[in-house]
Amino acid sequence: MAESPITPRDKDFATWYQDVVLQGDMAEPAEIVKGCMVIKPNGYAVWEALQRELDTRFKATGHQNIYLPLLIPQSFLQKEAEHVEGFAPELAVVTVAGGKELEEPYVIRPTSETIVGHFFARWIQSYRDLPLLMNQWANVIRWELRTRMFLRTTEFLWQEGHTAHANHDEALVEVLRILDLYAEVAEDVMAMPVVKGAKSQSEKFAGALRSYSIEAMMQNGLALQAGTSHDLGQNFGKAFNVQFQTNEGRLDYVWQTSWGVSTRLIGGLIMTHSDDKGLVLPPKVAPRKAVIVPIFRKDEERSVVMEKASALAASLGAHLDTREGLSPGAKFFHWERQGVPVVFEIGPRDVAAGKMVIKRRDTGSKEIIPQEEAPSRLASTLEAMQKDLYARAQQRLQQNTVLANSIGEVEEILRDVSAEKGGGKFVMAHLKDDPANDARIKEFKASVRNIPMTDSFDGPGKCILTGEPVDRRVVIAKAY
């Protein structure tokens, strides 16, 4: 029995994560470029699945895709004061092109609000041009000091939505519609439960009036911000002079929103469902939902088994593992690490009996079934697995969400939590939204994750730091 290439979670969660990503053929560190990764076929196919799910929903809600330049004139970033301050430390800048020093350097986009501002100003004249609902699928670069594959890489893939509206109410509706859309994809497609909420003022996007997020809980109890939706108010409208004429003939600045999810979702997916045997993919995002591993000894068995297996693969839409020279055991381990939801085994005994073995990735359960039932059993197994993965993740989230009524209690619970050691919790406490309070939380390296949209606890209470009345508990946790 060979040693598993995957470090167990309870030994070292961070190493486990790396092992799962590598062994699952999801990605590998690029090494030649600092903090960048190569997204490999299995990982990229998951991204494509997420893209499809998201893009369909964007289109259904009236958004159109566009593509903007990768390079942004440096002066653009400086037009919105908070924005430049927020992003300045992590910018990569092009200063030389065509062998000459540029008069004005270009920034490689960390996000496109500024360039969007510029073009919105050209495209919008009248309230009849509003709302303007755009989305871009793109790559961005943020020069982060600490990177982890999918969770935080120097370059990453994402979508950024950018919209302009005639008034604040409409913009807010958009912001929350997208937050709901993100939560739906996270929960229904990725089987990853999330908490929807508003970011605290100190955690909001640089240049926004208010940011909203979905926060997921990883298996080590750390929070992962899985998506954000920003109410930009008129900040960028004013900075880029995006004015329109109202139906009363008055000039006003547009109200903008922006929102995004990134390849980080894949990191969240991995840390939500995978186990010590490797990657576990929810059926809805799995590039290969089912694989058939044929088993035979002699040549005459081989031809019989392969014939049957091919026919079944075709009718099931399953991938048939025809690789030569590998034992069935080696193939089982391979597909297990790839996160394939269902693996069928078929050997001489099964062919003779008209049966096959169906095996589920998440539970590891094996069952012998009649071949004619395979299509319906595959469908029901995929459905059950999708549901069960969500239920397990939901249960973990609930079990690791605790109430605290003093700052000492919060600190006690979270102080020794780390990505490697685990033990993280979502600590629900009454806390006034004030940067000074966020700062106190940060003293023990936790943060206010968000202020939930719906209160599922005990309603109003007194701030654990200032005693001021607040209307609900906020989520405090250690985060990626």
Added chain:
RNA sequence: CGGGGCGUAGCGCAGCCUGGUAGCGCACCUGCCUUGGGCGCAGGGGGUCGGGCGUUCAAAUCGCCCCGCCCCGACCA
């Protein structure tokens, strides 16, 4: 940028302290054999030892400089 670790075959590593023939496991190639959870046996190919300079009869090994990667912290989708 601070602390720690590391750079030797595609991958994972030993060798370095105490200088003297470039090693092991996996992977790869050929053949035989096997196949219901990582088959086995035999044979084989593959290296400017991260780079530079120095010490020395002789450097993977000792010294100096440089480069890169990973982990931990401060910054973040």
